[in-house]
Amino acid sequence: MDTLPKGLKTAGHEAIDEAPTPVAAYRRDFNLLRDNGRALDPPWLKRQRAAAMDVFESAGFPSMKDEDWHFTNVAPIGGKHFPLSDSSANVHPDALARFTFGESWHTFVFVNGRWTSQGSSGLPDGVTVEALSLALAAGNSAPENRLGTAAVAGQSAFTALNSAFAEDGALIRIAAETAIDVPIHLVFLSDASSYGRVSHPRNLIVAERNSSCTIIESYGSVGGESYFTNAVSEVFLADGARLSHYKLQDESRSAFHVGTIAVEQQRNSRYESFSFATGAELSRTNVYTTLAGDAAEAVLNGLYMVDGKQHVDHQTRIEHVAPNCPSHELYKGILDGRSHGVFNGKVYVHPEAQKTDGKQSNNNLLLSDEARVDTKPQLEIFADDVKCTHGATVGRLDETALFYMRSRGVGMTQARRLLTYAFAADVLEKIELEPLRNALEAQVLERFTA
Amino acid sequence: MLIIRGLHASIGEKEILRGIDLEVKAGEIHAVMGPNGSGKSTLAQVLAGHPAYEVTEGTVTYDGRNLLEMDPEFRAQEGIFLAFQYPIEIPGVTNAYFLRSAYNEIRKAKGLEELDPLEFLDLMEERTKVVEMDQAMMNRSVNTGFSGGEKKRNEILQMAVLEPRLAILDETDSGLDIDALKIVSRGVNALRRPDNATIVVTHYQRLLKYILPDFVHVLANGRIVKSGGKELALELEEKGYDWIPGAAA
Numbered sequence: 001m002d003t004l005p006k007g008l009k010t011a012g013h014e015a016i017d018e019a020p021t022p023v024a025a026y027r028r029d030f031n032l033l034r035d036n037g038r039a040l041d042p043p044w045l046k047r048q049r050a051a052a053m054d055v056f057e058s059a060g061f062p063s064m065k066d067e068d069w070h071f072t073n074v075a076p077i078g079g080k081h082f083p084l085s086d087s088s089a090n091v092h093p094d095a096l097a098r099f100t101f102g103e104s105w106h107t108f109v110f111v112n113g114r115w116t117s118q119g120s121s122g123l124p125d126g127v128t129v130e131a132l133s134l135a136l137a138a139g140n141s142a143p144e145n146r147l148g149t150a151a152v153a154g155q156s157a158f159t160a161l162n163s164a165f166a167e168d169g170a171l172i173r174i175a176a177e178t179a180i181d182v183p184i185h186l187v188f189l190s191d192a193s194s195y196g197r198v199s200h201p202r203n204l205i206v207a208e209r210n211s212s213c214t215i216i217e218s219y220g221s222v223g224g225e226s227y228f229t230n231a232v233s234e235v236f237l238a239d240g241a242r243l244s245h246y247k248l249q250d251e252s253r254s255a256f257h258v259g260t261i262a263v264e265q266q267r268n269s270r271y272e273s274f275s276f277a278t279g280a281e282l283s284r285t286n287v288y289t290t291l292a293g294d295a296a297e298a299v300l301n302g303l304y305m306v307d308g309k310q311h312v313d314h315q316t317r318i319e320h321v322a323p324n325c326p327s328h329e330l331y332k333g334i335l336d337g338r339s340h341g342v343f344n345g346k347v348y349v350h351p352e353a354q355k356t357d358g359k360q361s362n363n364n365l366l367l368s369d370e371a372r373v374d375t376k377p378q379l380e381i382f383a384d385d386v387k388c389t390h391g392a393t394v395g396r397l398d399e400t401a402l403f404y405m406r407s408r409g410v411g412m413t414q415a416r417r418l419l420t421y422a423f424a425a426d427v428l429e430k431i432e433l434e435p436l437r438n439a440l441e442a443q444v445l446e447r448f449t450a
Numbered sequence: 451m452l453i454i455r456g457l458h459a460s461i462g463e464k465e466i467l468r469g470i471d472l473e474v475k476a477g478e479i480h481a482v483m484g485p486n487g488s489g490k491s492t493l494a495q496v497l498a499g500h501p502a503y504e505v506t507e508g509t510v511t512y513d514g515r516n517l518l519e520m521d522p523e524f525r526a527q528e529g530i531f532l533a534f535q536y537p538i539e540i541p542g543v544t545n546a547y548f549l550r551s552a553y554n555e556i557r558k559a560k561g562l563e564e565l566d567p568l569e570f571l572d573l574m575e576e577r578t579k580v581v582e583m584d585q586a587m588m589n590r591s592v593n594t595g596f597s598g599g600e601k602k603r604n605e606i607l608q609m610a611v612l613e614p615r616l617a618i619l620d621e622t623d624s625g626l627d628i629d630a631l632k633i634v635s636r637g638v639n640a641l642r643r644p645d646n647a648t649i650v651v652t653h654y655q656r657l658l659k660y661i662l663p664d665f666v667h668v669l670a671n672g673r674i675v676k677s678g679g680k681e682l683a684l685e686l687e688e689k690g691y692d693w694i695p696g697a698a699a
Contacts, residue, residue, distance in 0.1 A: 399501075404538040407498045408552035408608060409526035409559070418551065422542030422591075 025081035052163035082198035085112035113199025126175035151262035166202035190224030221252035237269035251279035267293030275302035307336035320353035335371035457508035468672035484669035498532035527559035529615030623657035635660030655687035670697035
């Protein structure tokens, strides 16, 4: 078993370290919390947590023999025990600016997994954003019927671990027929005290009938180094609801990040997602949506951009349960250094899902000889009247185009930079939120400037 | 301005240029003609510095300096411009952004201040007229979805903006209808100055009706087998290449 980082070798942590395996250490953490803290947890949540802990304990962390984890070795996460982050602090506005792009969105900040904001003042009528911890303590009934129903503990060890331990996150509700123009921005930051520790952000987003909203989740570090973020967001879109949901993963380069977004879509709803992943030593993002109602639409896009020894993994799953649903997916990857990218996109078309229109692509650009990509688009179709395509590519910068640009006086570095940007341009164009699109375009242009 | 002596160049194992001698002075227009596969395009690419070609023998001096030691971007900054036979499509980079980057790189190399997007826009408005190009093309991705004629016009536009001292036009007439050919030729002629020079690489004589060369060279099997004045182009048009010793296939 790996040891804890040096700075944390206090007597108390030595005691935790005595557990024979990391899984056993999580079990003991869980029992301690169950018996001592958590007094405010309602009975249903206590039951849910206990069941999730049982699932995690019996499953353990996935291995590369597991089909869903075939190209990602989670040993750096599963090989040691990360105690819960237990400190919280406010973040200086200057430090926050890097994550908010200078935009005056409705911003809610979490530090080491804990809510630090003042509440949802300034939000329009019909929209509430609350700390999940406070909502649960206040006996808010909304989570009871939803929590754990889209992201099911039994389906993933990481979701189970989150469900057993999650204490905080955002509970967002958009009332029926409400359109909110200014985006809601959830910022999850880890500071220096998170060293060797884990936070389990848990978000619940409920968009009621014909509502419309933009939500951004940002994950990053303000002085945090090696820590583990294990986030779960559940999204429920009622009939005709529309949500643009952006996830920006810019964790510390020595951090670990596993994030699952699980969505349920009812009739005529539209879910647009964009995953922008540039950070972490090892990251995995899952985006799962179930098209449960007629003519619901899912648009899943993403861009991952890594270098050094970074490992970035995306898994998407689109369940076409109802008929007449379009789903469109474009993920692109730019990999430099000795980085490793993984994409696994699954589209299941259930027997009732006639007239499904599914399109999925994954394109990768390798900037170095050592970078590597494993891509696996998957289609499983059990209906007979559908239109589905998928494809994947892995390529390098076009030498002819490089020469063309150089022959016009553009130097090698700038030419590579422009072509790299050009590779990402079409997926970035799909971001409907303009200030965010501009900010991410700038990041792509700057990332590979030597 | 440009002195080529005994130039040999290969791609892979295959030798394509087998001893080219050519001298180009400021103010001159040279036409390099010849049958397919004679090495015309290779000569153009080697002068621009295409990394796929290896120069195995000979020298090229440009303004007294060893051209072959210069990177392609440095050649461009020093005033060499190749109009590509097949202009490259770059989806995702707008014509305006690309051309402004190139223009500013060249300005920087000359120790001049860069133009900001607005100043550059003014320059573009003026230069797009030279090739009768719609301003709207500037906001499209470089050459992406352009017709053959639009691509060639775009090359001449780049030339009009970058104002090279030595322009090399590689088969700029291929794939052009007569109207496009006239526009392209007018552009090239409008840019002509006493202190710059042009090398026109072409298979056909028809472009030379509009861009009048001072010298015509026949390239065959990697060598210049005949040189003459503009009347040589007419003779080639009439008789083909076979009558020239060394030009037979």
